[in-house]
Amino acid sequence: MDPALPHSPQGTAEPTEELLPLEVEEFSDGRLRKGAETAERILNAAEELFAENGYAGTTLRDIAKRAEIRNPSIYNHFDGKENLYLAVLERGLRPMWELFQQLAIRANQGDELDLHVVDGLMDLLAEHPNLPNLMQHETLSGGDRLHARLAEWVQPMFNAAAGIVSHSPSKRWSDEQTTLLVLALYNMIAGYFTMAPMYKLISGENLLEEEMRNKQRHLLHDIIRLLFSEENTK
Amino acid sequence: MDPALPHSPQGTAEPTEELLPLEVEEFSDGRLRKGAETAERILNAAEELFAENGYAGTTLRDIAKRAEIRNPSIYNHFDGKENLYLAVLERGLRPMWELFQQLAIRANQGDELDLHVVDGLMDLLAEHPNLPNLMQHETLSGGDRLHARLAEWVQPMFNAAAGIVSHSPSKRWSDEQTTLLVLALYNMIAGYFTMAPMYKLISGENLLEEEMRNKQRHLLHDIIRLLFSEENTK
DNA sequence: CATAAAAATGAACAAGCGCTAGTTTACTTG
């Protein structure tokens, strides 16, 4: 494993590192090994339950039931609840991590990206609706369970996002504001998905359905355009 | 108690109802009765712990320890964990509920309010930093524990906020967009506080300190001004 | 097809949970 690395807050500007070597256990014909298949079922079940109920609110027996196994079998694939949780988090964060790495590269090449970032994020989160909730649970607990890994996982994404925003044509935002702006935009975008269950209770409408998502995408475009227009310079 | 009220989504536009009769148990000289004082200590401890660790992640023994009593004593003041949680939620939501009620009245009188709303919310949340986290935990769990009370508590605030936004001078936003805009603005504002612990891990800076809060307030003012300027009409 | 490894299982353990009962202490009030 990692040698110590006690939340060192040195943030490399370019996220070019690897997240983890992702080993695929499968036959030459692409069929998964039996063990790897149930490991995946466990991860899927755990992701859904952790996202909805958090770490403490999720039982290994609940996870096992959803994965259609008896709960000691989990220990054939993961070394305890905490490690399973970390595995879920890592697998969940990977697509977001990759998206930001990719967007950051294009931002350094001078492409205008703000709208692409929004679209990319909306698509990604729509495909992985558990991701914002997992992140939010971690955020609320102060990242206690991530702590060491947090720097290497979240920090590069944040830096990439800040880089993208600071490359925008608008000269409106100072460097100081850029940081807070990234936070605000993230909360606005991810919060949409996080809010979905409660919004459904209040209004009856399902934010996760495509029609609503398109309205949200439209709104975000309008907002981004207003925030990053070249005209006004404060 | 309430007669059924199974999440009826009829939202009265003006939040003029009462939240709950708030009974104060104190002597004529203002001193709290012994019992009422420990009840308050329990509520304070529970609020902090529920906000950080959620419902499942908080034990009555933890709460008792922080309130400096033994855990069965909690039952002299609250009828079980669930009811304590609801009491925490209600006491926590009250100031926000009152703020929105007050702002909604002024909005109906035609005052321009958008910036005042932001300032009011920032001040309120700075004073009650546990509130956004409590709400967020409830949001993530799908409001399961609130469910029935949710309509009467959250719905009026949401409607008040939507009313305020739709009274803004800008003709830019359609009614449909107004709803999503309220959500986005709420997430932006409340998310700032929710993110504080993780942001501190990443950057070392404390978002809850006044200096940072003022920068955030400034940023929010800029954003609101851009979103609700009279000029541009899309 | 035999064999070893991998995976799944039932049974059960210690620890911790919400909660109750019974009793003692502290407070309030006539």
Added chain:
DNA sequence: CAAGTAAACTAGCGCTTGTTCATTTTTATG
């Protein structure tokens, strides 16, 4: 200050939790 009530305590019950272990069943391989 005495009596009654409210509030705090100790002890512990029934249950669930994460985890272990010995065993059986399944899967992969020479």
